[in-house]
Amino acid sequence: MPHPQSTLMAFGDGRQKLRIGLLLLDNFTLNALSGFIDALRLAADTGGRSRQIDCGWVIMGKGMVRASCGLAISPDSEPLPPARFDYLAVVGGNDYAERVQPAWVTAYLQETAAAGIPLIGLCTGTFNIARAGLMQGVTACLHWNVHQEFAAQFPKVRAISDRIFLDTGNRITCAGSTGAPDLALHLIDRHCGPERAQQSLRHMVLNDQREASYPQAQFSPEARDIHDDLVRRAVVIMEQTLNDPISIDRLATRLGISGRQMARRFAASLDQTPSQYYRFLRIRYGAWRLIHSTDLISDIAADSGFCDASHFQREFRGHYGVSPAKYRKGAIASA
CATH class of the missing domain: 3.40.50.880 (Class I glutamine amidotransferase (GATase) domain)
Incomplete structure (x- = not known):
């Protein structure tokens, strides 16, 4: 040195x-x-x-x-x-x-x-x-x-x-x-x-130099393939606010468009409404926490932006077909 x-x-x-x-x-x-x-x-x-x-x-x-x-x-x-x-x-x-x-x-x-x-x-x-x-x-x-x-x-x-x-x-x-x-x-x-x-x-054993516009790593891998810049920015904000979700109207205001315009662009890019995609991100984040932490399900529910554990469990079962507890147990058993 x-x-x-x-x-x-x-x-x-x-x-x-x-x-x-x-x-x-x-x-x-x-x-x-x-x-x-x-x-x-x-x-x-x-x-x-x-x-x-x-x-x-x-x-x-x-x-x-x-x-x-x-x-x-x-x-x-x-x-x-x-x-x-x-x-x-x-x-x-x-x-x-x-x-x-x-x-x-x-x-x-x-x-x-x-x-x-x-x-x-x-x-x-x-x-x-x-x-x-x-x-x-x-x-x-x-x-x-x-x-x-x-x-x-x-x-x-x-x-x-x-x-x-x-x-x-x-x-x-x-x-x-x-x-x-x-x-x-x-x-x-x-x-x-x-x-x-x-x-x-x-x-540095790197293959390529990344350009300035290379997207920051996101929790949602499919977001990297979104071509609509506004939808991609909306998803970034969603990921930043998983634990404290903002309203779709407020999100649209931050992006400078109407809620109706944002809904059309989400449908074209992701075939979902903004609310559906936001909820999907929060449920999937909860699933990730179930596998990668030993936190209580009630704490994971709160950190995923759900008002209580019951709400989280209903939404989680609707998406994954099993309760959060069974999902966690199955992931541990197969590890």
Whole structure:
């Protein structure tokens, strides 16, 4: 592992075609950071030797920070002058629900934006960029699990969760997790060429680089084959609200169409009404929970958006032909 001082000396020494500063915040998600930075590392040198030749990166912060998994990391440096890199990536994490952030984070992001350096929101780093007032008029790509919280905190910022990342020029937002390496490869391809991106792919034992529009993994596999973008977005919202279902009228309003229009488009794409498909998702989620947890059926019913266990059992029996208890017992017996 290079010493922090040697990392700083290598970073921005004039050789690199791509230079990225990573601002690490408390409770950051390790998967997003490691996937992003490893794609850079494997493209930067030959043979996986990790020298910052074609790509340069530096991890910045104010003292030691911890990942959401508990791992402690000491940054290479305090925040550097923005002119030293081509992009600033903000690596957020489990503190996204906090509605305030340190003043120095806001000031540094605003300084970087004013210098014309594109800002990258990795995972929930987009929340921090938005808190600095730097997402006005820009669409943000969020992980489906934090979409509702982002919409509640920043109602004037359009948010989407039907792709893994979105590059709008001065703002690049990424759902995080396994989408982070794809974003890094996107930047490597742009600045260092497709050969370097392919080199990184080979080292990571990956077959292909996913495009920005690649859909986020969904609980419902058939949703990946939906060609109607509006129906696909409706299904994403349904999956985000399985435990607390919203009305179909409210869903249609969020999508900017009438309930009747949405019903027609669901019928054309899925041969079901929105309500039928929503209920199907909730029942199937309940079935998954029965097999993959030891939770009480009443708790699974509540988490699947049913008013009580009796309602869940009626709907479940109607779909699967057996009670939830028998379904669980049969799955255990056949395992």
